[in-house]
Amino acid sequence: MSDILVSEQSAPGTGGSGRPSGRLLEVDDLRVEFRTRDGVAKVINGVTYHVDAGETLAVLGESGSGKSVTAQTIMGILDTPPGFVTGGQVRFHGKDMLRMSNEERRRIRGEGIAMIFQDALSALNPVFTVGFQIAEQFRVRRGMGRAEAKKRAIEMLDQVKIPNAKGRFNNYPHQFSGGMRQRAMIAMSLALDPEVLIADEPTTALDVTVQAQIMDLLAELQRERQMGMILITHDLGVVADVADRIAVMYAGRIVEEADVYDLYAKPAHPYTLGLIDSIPRLDEKGQQLRTIKGLPPNLMNIPPGCPFNPRCPMAQPVCREKLPPLLQVGTGRASACHFAEELVNRV
Amino acid sequence: MSDPSTASIVSTPPAQSTDAGGPTTAGLPQTNEKPRGLLGDAWRDLRRKPLFWISATLIVIFLLMAAFPALFAPGDAVNGTLSRSLNKPSADGWFGYDVQGRDVYARVIYGARASIVVAVLSVMGTLLVGGAMGIIAGYRGGWVDGLLSRIADVFFGLPFVLGAIVILTTFNGSGSGNSKAEIMGLVIASLMVLSWPVVMRLMRSSVLATKEADYIVAARALGAGTGRIILKHLLPNCLAPLLVYGTIMVGSFIGAEATLSFLGVGLKSPVVSWGIMISDGQQFIRVAPGLVFVPAAFLVTAVLSFVMLGEAVREALDPKLR
């Protein structure tokens, strides 16, 4: 395992790292449910996606779609209970992480896969300085001495473009502004050179001008390090700017997966279409917004057939009976809609 | 209330069925089940807890004992027959007889009244005084808050037992011929005086947290006056921790009353209370240990039941523990 983890040199393009499966990180038919007092919520119902080195996969969905829970399961930070993995695999370099020992998983966390969160203030420990928290990783995981760890931590802060990194080493998280804190968290998660970075709504809490800075930084770091990145977000604008591929989630399923250009130009699922239609746009003064009627389903009681059918303008009787599988539509894209072909082929 | 981001994963629309072919407007849920509030949720939760049922049953028994002691013990609790002094337990007197030949079983039953009445009344008083002070301090803020909080600090600084002894020996010394009701009043008053600051702090912090809530701002924007905001919006949302603390406090006040009676500054014979019984029995603990242990067992059970009930209610009301 450890020879693969030294990644920067060996990182290939999208080809494959010589391993049989070739994929860097794969989620395969993952199923997760939350068992609560009120019943069982099926939060993830067979999610499959993958990310390769140097590529950005955007996982797009609204709250309750299961996009964050998938990430938590990958990281092994799912709260159990109430969350339980009931099926599927999460393979990192072809090896199923869900069957690894805690020790093995811990080693992957940080060095193999790292994660940044929406709320940097609660993700950083308030009683230690930011510098200490980064340096500690070098000391614990890399066995560095105090002085060297500090030097490396300052380098990290410098890399995420925190001005006067040396001076800010001894600052506490609350002394940073929102944008700076997000940078510090990025520095912390990248400290151990992960091969995959999962960014869970990294800019949602930030202002637009700061958001642009952070997204630039992430894109740049990813290019430099040839990391695979999973960007979890609900913001169609951010996705259009940075993603290579997009997976759209609805009610714990991937309903569409496509190249970013294809997805915006010709959505192959009515939910994606509805989402794109319902956002107000900066570059055009719209009239009435087209909306998706209704509400997302209750995950304890997902409607039979296609989970989107009660809200779908195209729904036919078949949609209420048969669950559409995620199937290839044309090249390099897939949709879980009975009428995907018609959607893509319409003028 | 709950944090939307975490809650949304599990319980997006908590009580609603998604039926196919809903109306075109905002996807209205079609079910029409009985509405249930947060207290309803808590009650549903409580009903499933054995801890709650055990403590509630015990408390009901104790309350019945206090209200209708004759139902439980036909014997005379106050007058004894000296010939039966220190008799061992028998079919007549289940727990034996004390040094003056009084039925210990009857006394322990009759003793519940004094203990529980004192505890319940002083808890109610403490909640009222402390709660009111807490609301005023929290809602008004500024110098009013400063002043009330400092006064509370002073009372808070008094050691409980020492404070109670000082107050009670001053007003209820050995020479004073206070009646039973007067003594009870004094005990209640001293318990209240020494414990309202805790309730006030609890209420104050609760009010401070709730005062800035959006729904209070919304009510102000509608033009609601101070009275309406306090009664309709603040109180219902601040009451839960008080309720929990109050239940636990009943337990500890039963113990406190017994302590004061034992020390001879609280209730006195011929009033029957568990504290007095323990105090009287203490000299004969070698000869007749039951004289101490029987009232002590009742005391401990009563205290525990209230504390357990408080814990159960706390768990039911705290959404994070669900």
Add this chain to the structure above:
Amino acid sequence: MSENILEVRDLVKHYPVTQGVVFKKTVGQVKAVDGVSFDLRAGETLGVVGESGCGKSTLARVLMNLERPTAGKVVYKGQDISKLSGGALRRLRRQIQLVMQDPYTSLNPRMTVGDLLGEPFEIHPEVAPKGSRRAKVRELLDLVGLNPEHINRYPHQFSGGQRQRIGIARALALRPEVIVCDEPVSALDVSIQAQVMNLLEKLQGEFGLSYVFIAHDLSVVRHLSDRVAVMYLGKIVEIGTEDEIYERPTHPYTQALLSAVPVPDPTQRNNKTIIRLTGDVPSPISPPSGCRFRTRCWKAQDVCAEQVPLLEIRRGSDHPSACHFAEKREIVASHEAA
């Protein structure tokens, strides 16, 4: 357009920063709102955009007279409402209402929908006689697209979007003329956001409402607003019609803000230029001298540190801008143009 319904003049709101527990000492002022003037015309939507900390939420509270301004006035139909109190203030509440951001915290969790929507009528009993209130509440629910049968439900039994509808219904109950919307859709999911925005538009048409629409999302503001004011550190830096602000912005901050908004169209990825602002918004306790934006501005000169630029119509432009060097710049790649 029509006459002004709300006139805001030199509005200032400073919060003292204090130190010490018993003897409080004022050590500074947070200048949350610092000299804001604008008009709201009857039946229009005025958007107020700005980043966090620019004072837009404080502005909402002062407009609602939930907080007294430090200076300046808010005139509603010729009456300075920032001085009102008691009964006069209560009567004014019928005319100006508020919709808040967070649908999860803005509804009292211990009250049913019927109680929540009935409260306005209890506070203002003259609006509806006692017997008719229940019917009024049902009418309101229907109006905002909720099932009137749900009158006995509690807020936690509704989803976020439905709760925001309840919040809107509450604001609408007294049939106000002005509604101040403080980030009414920013807590909602994309598909729900559109529903609520459409509802706000529909209600405006139906009741001739005027909105002050405060938000950080420039796309949302553009969609709903007739005129837009851009705020930075407690001041309006630019104000104009929706076209003037989005198509012909002249203030560097507006330009930077607009350029940073991600456009949901991957084909635009490479043909738009983002103006990168460096650094963060300075503290409102000690804002920069002169122009407040100068510390992050690429055009800043000495004059910017010395002179506060006034919000006025500048040469070569048609709307007020508070920049010494205001000039047009193509920012938003308009679809028709592309």
